[in-house]
Amino acid sequence: MSTKGSLKRKLFWAGIFIVGLMLISVLIGSLYFFKYMIRQSDELLGSSNDREYDAYYVLITNDDETDFWKSILQGAKERALKDNIYLQIQQEELSERLTKQEQMEMAIHSGVDGILLDGDESSSLLTLVDQATAAGIPVVTIYHDCSPSSRISFVSISGTNMGRDYGEQICSLIEDRQDEPEEKVNVMVLLDASDSTGAQTTLITGIREEMEEHGMVDKAEIDTALIPSDSMFSAQEEIRKLFSERKPSDIFVCLDELSTVCVSQLVVDYNLVGTTQILGFYNSEAINSALEKQIISATVTADTYQMGSDAVEALTEYRQTGYASDYYPADISVVTSR
Amino acid sequence: MIKSEEKPHNKNILDTDEHSAVVPVKKGIAAWPIRVKLLAVMMASITLLLAANIVMYINVNRIARHLDEIYSGNVQLNELEKALDELQGAFTVYMNTRSTDTLQNYYEKEQLFSQYSDALSGDLTDNTLLVMERNIKNLSESYLQLTGRTIDARRGRNVEKYSAYYEEAGRVYEYLSANISGLNKQRFTINTESYETLSKSLSYMEKSGAVVFMLVALLDTLMVLMMTRSMTDPLLELSLMANKVSEGKLDEAGTVPVRAMDEIGIVTVAFNQMVSSIPGYLERLRQSMEKEQALMERELLMEAHLKDARLKYLQSQVDPHFLFNTLNAGSQLAFLEGAKRTQDYVQKVADFFRYTISLKKEDVSLEEEIRMVDTYIYILNVRFSGDIHFEKNIEDLKLLRLMVPSMILQPIVENSIKYGIRDMGDRGKIELSVFEVDDDVCICIADNGEGMSAELIDRILSGSYGVGDASDPNALKQDSGTSDDPGYQQSYGDASSSDKGSGVGLNNVMQRLALYFDHKNRFEIISQGPGQGCEVVITIPARDLLDEDDD
Numbered sequence: 012m013s014t015k016g017s018l019k020r021k022l023f024w025a026g027i028f029i030v031g032l033m034l035i036s037v038l039i040g041s042l043y044f045f046k047y048m049i050r051q052s053d054e055l056l057g058s059s060n061d062r063e064y065d066a067y068y069v070l071i072t073n074d075d076e077t078d079f080w081k082s083i084l085q086g087a088k089e090r091a092l093k094d095n096i097y098l099q100i101q102q103e104e105l106s107e108r109l110t111k112q113e114q115m116e117m118a119i120h121s122g123v124d125g126i127l128l129d130g131d132e133s134s135s136l137l138t139l140v141d142q143a144t145a146a147g148i149p150v151v152t153i154y155h156d157c158s159p160s161s162r163i164s165f166v167s168i169s170g171t172n173m174g175r176d177y178g179e180q181i182c183s184l185i186e187d188r189q190d191e192p193e194e195k196v197n198v199m200v201l202l203d204a205s206d207s208t209g210a211q212t213t214l215i216t217g218i219r220e221e222m223e224e225h226g227m228v229d230k231a232e233i234d235t236a237l238i239p240s241d242s243m244f245s246a247q248e249e250i251r252k253l254f255s256e257r258k259p260s261d262i263f264v265c266l267d268e269l270s271t272v273c274v275s276q277l278v279v280d281y282n283l284v285g286t287t288q289i290l291g292f293y294n295s296e297a298i299n300s301a302l303e304k305q306i307i308s309a310t311v312t313a314d315t316y317q318m319g320s321d322a323v324e325a326l327t328e329y330r331q332t333g334y335a336s337d338y339y340p341a342d343i344s345v346v347t348s349r
Numbered sequence: 350m351i352k353s354e355e356k357p358h359n360k361n362i363l364d365t366d367e368h369s370a371v372v373p374v375k376k377g378i379a380a381w382p383i384r385v386k387l388l389a390v391m392m393a394s395i396t397l398l399l400a401a402n403i404v405m406y407i408n409v410n411r412i413a414r415h416l417d418e419i420y421s422g423n424v425q426l427n428e429l430e431k432a433l434d435e436l437q438g439a440f441t442v443y444m445n446t447r448s449t450d451t452l453q454n455y456y457e458k459e460q461l462f463s464q465y466s467d468a469l470s471g472d473l474t475d476n477t478l479l480v481m482e483r484n485i486k487n488l489s490e491s492y493l494q495l496t497g498r499t500i501d502a503r504r505g506r507n508v509e510k511y512s513a514y515y516e517e518a519g520r521v522y523e524y525l526s527a528n529i530s531g532l533n534k535q536r537f538t539i540n541t542e543s544y545e546t547l548s549k550s551l552s553y554m555e556k557s558g559a560v561v562f563m564l565v566a567l568l569d570t571l572m573v574l575m576m577t578r579s580m581t582d583p584l585l586e587l588s589l590m591a592n593k594v595s596e597g598k599l600d601e602a603g604t605v606p607v608r609a610m611d612e613i614g615i616v617t618v619a620f621n622q623m624v625s626s627i628p629g630y631l632e633r634l635r636q637s638m639e640k641e642q643a644l645m646e647r648e649l650l651m652e653a654h655l656k657d658a659r660l661k662y663l664q665s666q667v668d669p670h671f672l673f674n675t676l677n678a679g680s681q682l683a684f685l686e687g688a689k690r691t692q693d694y695v696q697k698v699a700d701f702f703r704y705t706i707s708l709k710k711e712d713v714s715l716e717e718e719i720r721m722v723d724t725y726i727y728i729l730n731v732r733f734s735g736d737i738h739f740e741k742n743i744e745d746l747k748l749l750r751l752m753v754p755s756m757i758l759q760p761i762v763e764n765s766i767k768y769g770i771r772d773m774g775d776r777g778k779i780e781l782s783v784f785e786v787d788d789d790v791c792i793c794i795a796d797n798g799e800g801m802s803a804e805l806i807d808r809i810l811s812g813s814y815g816v817g818d819a820s821d822p823n824a825l826k827q828d829s830g831t832s833d834d835p836g837y838q839q840s841y842g843d844a845s846s847s848d849k850g851s852g853v854g855l856n857n858v859m860q861r862l863a864l865y866f867d868h869k870n871r872f873e874i875i876s877q878g879p880g881q882g883c884e885v886v887i888t889i890p891a892r893d894l895l896d897e898d899d900d
Contacts, residue, residue, distance in 0.1 A: 097473055
């Protein structure tokens with residue numbers, strides 16, 4: 012009886028010890044748990060451990076949704092981070108879309124330290140670039156220039172080189188069409204209607220030069236069409252007309268990502284895959300997919316990441332030294348469906 | 350023997366070594382008094398509940414405080430937006446009216462807006478919200494500068510300038526509004542996430558609170574059970590043992606183990622002590638009862654013998670009474686007639702019979718007994734012409750105060766006369782001596798008569814002498830055939846008198862002496878053989894008497 016009683020007492024003590032331990036664990040655990048939850052909540056509010064930056068740059072473009080500009084932004088951001096600079100597309104945080112002019116004006120009044128601008132040669136933008144420069148904010152233009160303006164540097168693809176690459180691809184496609192030698196191949200170059208910089212003229216010149224070199228000028232007829240780039244819908248409608256209102260060209264040369272995607276979709280819609288060749292621009296996921304399906308014959312792409320990085324480098328260099336290179340050419344390459 | 354079994358009663362019951370040998374007595378908490386244990390359990394329970402409540406309160410308080418803080422940013426931004434709208438309104442009104450009141454209103458709104466915008470963070474961090482705050486702050490400054498310039502130009506009536514500034518200020522106002530709205534929206538989204546996180550925490554808190562209180566309740570229950578068991582278990586053991594004791598199963602009733610020296614432990618020790626002392630008490634009670642029984646038996650036996658002796662006298666009571674009265678009448682007659690000797694004789698005979706008749710007491714003094722023998726000898730000497738020489742040697746008169754059973758000397762003397770000196774005529778001699786030997790008193794009745802054989806002495810002393818019951822007081826006389834002896838009858842009178850005598854035999858005397866003195870006396874018959882006389886020696890313990898006299 013004594014042993015049994017002793018065992019019971021030991022069991023009681025063990026029970027008390029275990030329950031007590033559980034209680035203490037739950038109490039201490041709850042304290043830590045709720046502290047953790049509060050910390051997590053604080054982190055969401057972003058009130059602690061934020062990195063402080065030395066400068067603030069903004070990137071201004073209307074096409075920030077495209078992969079082309081996303082890649083430029085990525086390159087610019089990573090380069091800026093190295094220099095402890097915060098970089099963002101300012102309107103990303105706003106609920107409404109702003110024009111480049113509005114973005115420029117907002118950036119100037121927000122007291123940014125540098126602006127990366129997808130330029131154009133509109134007078135309002137030129138004025139704003141000068142206004143920014145006057146306010147001590149250096150502006151670097153990317154892809155499209157603002158000329159003449161007080162921007163410090165221009166980072167872009169060389170129009171001549173790009174035209175030559177397109178020309179080479181056109182020649183290659185004409186050679187593939189040797190079965191129908193009596194007819195001239197119709198080459199349609201889709202130009203950006205808003206681009207008044209003359210870069211597109213340079214590009215067409217480059218195509219012609221390359222075709223001449225290959226002796227293909229007589230075999231092809233080069234047409235151009237101006238495509239508005241201010242909205243996706245207007246661009247698509249304008250391109251659709253090229254398919255619906257006339258005989259579709261044999262070769263489409265697209266100079267931006269948006270028109271490339273639109274044309275490839277219309278080729279599919281009109282069941283012209285294999286008949287109508289597309290020479291695209293950039294290598295976004297959709298374009299790569301079209302390449303794989305041989306909807307697009309080839310695409311000319313630039314090192315957009317490097318473009319973003321170069322633009323930030325130019326700004327930083329200018330801020331540090333007061334000088335920067337006037338032009339940063341981007342590397343280009345051609346990807347074919349073969 | 351009894352003393353050796355007794356437990357020392359002055360022993361402290363708290364001395365637990367003896368009564369708690371089975372289970373070692375616990376020290377520390379177990380030894381606490383029950384009221385302290387109860388208090389400790391209560392305090393522990395309250396402390397646990399208090400601690401659990403404090404922890405839960407801290408958690409709730411922290412989360413509630415954070416919940417309050419979560420939307421404070423939105424409130425701040427709403428106030429900023431409202432102030433901006435009011436400022437823009439005041440600005441527009443002034444630009445339209447250009448009155449002093451509206452300007453005053455503008456300045457008031459500007460001040461208010463400045464207060465709110467100054468409170469914004471100007472830090473440039475990777476927190477998008479703070480970057481937006483910084484932008485809003487800078488935009489606000491620009492806006493205020495522009496409105497200020499616009500008002501200055503308006504006051505200076507520089508239409509071109511103030512129109513340009515006004516338009517620019519309007520655009521900046523739009524950017525500012527867009528940024529404030531954007532920040533407010535983003536903050537609200539993030540705050541909502543934060544709120545949801547904390548709301549989730551609150552639901553966890555409900556569960557953890559329930560778990561905590563369940564654990565506290567479980568712990569309390571265990572503690573209370575533990576404590577009540579520590580109180581009830583010893584009580585149950587105690588009651589079981591008490592039941593055994595009450596059923597008289599003392600052999601099965603062992604020692605109740607004492608686990609702790611609390612109140613129950615003290616009671617248990619006392620109980621164990623009681624149980625262990627019960628056999629001793631019972632033994633003493635048994636011995637006391639036995640002793641009492643023996644005393645009662647002795648008393649009854651004494652009473653029986655006395656009754657027996659008295660019966661003998663009662664048998665002859667009618668005659669002695671009649672005879673006594675007659676003798677008294679004779680004594681009075683002799684006195685009237687002047688016969689002095691006759692009167693003395695008759696008086697002595699009357700005294701003798703009065704002594705035997707009035708004998709109601711169990712014991713008498715030795716002096717009374719000797720006086721009785723004197724009377725008896727006087728009567729015999731008168732009857733038989735003074736043939737018996739009777740001598741008394743009393744060593745010390747104090748010895749006469751010795752208390753002895755009644756009627757012990759006269760039968761011995763009577764036997765000495767009847768069987769010792771009956772035929773010796775005037776040569777017969779009887780000597781009564783009373784003397785001290787150490788702490789004893791010796792009463793010696795010696796005669797110079799016929800004496801006794803050793804065999805006869807043995808038979809008399811062993812009580813086997815005589816026919817039938819050895820305790821028959823008349824056995825000696827019947828066996829010896831003296832009642833029919835013609836010589837005796839001739840020398841000492843009638844047969845009836847000689848047969849009955851005083852009515853008490855030696856055997857009766859010996860038994861009464863033994864009973865009276867609790868076998869501590871000695872009864873001896875000494876005779877050197879026939880013709881050598883006989884001596885009866887009664888040795889009686891008399892230390893008390895002697896010590897008393899010495900004092």
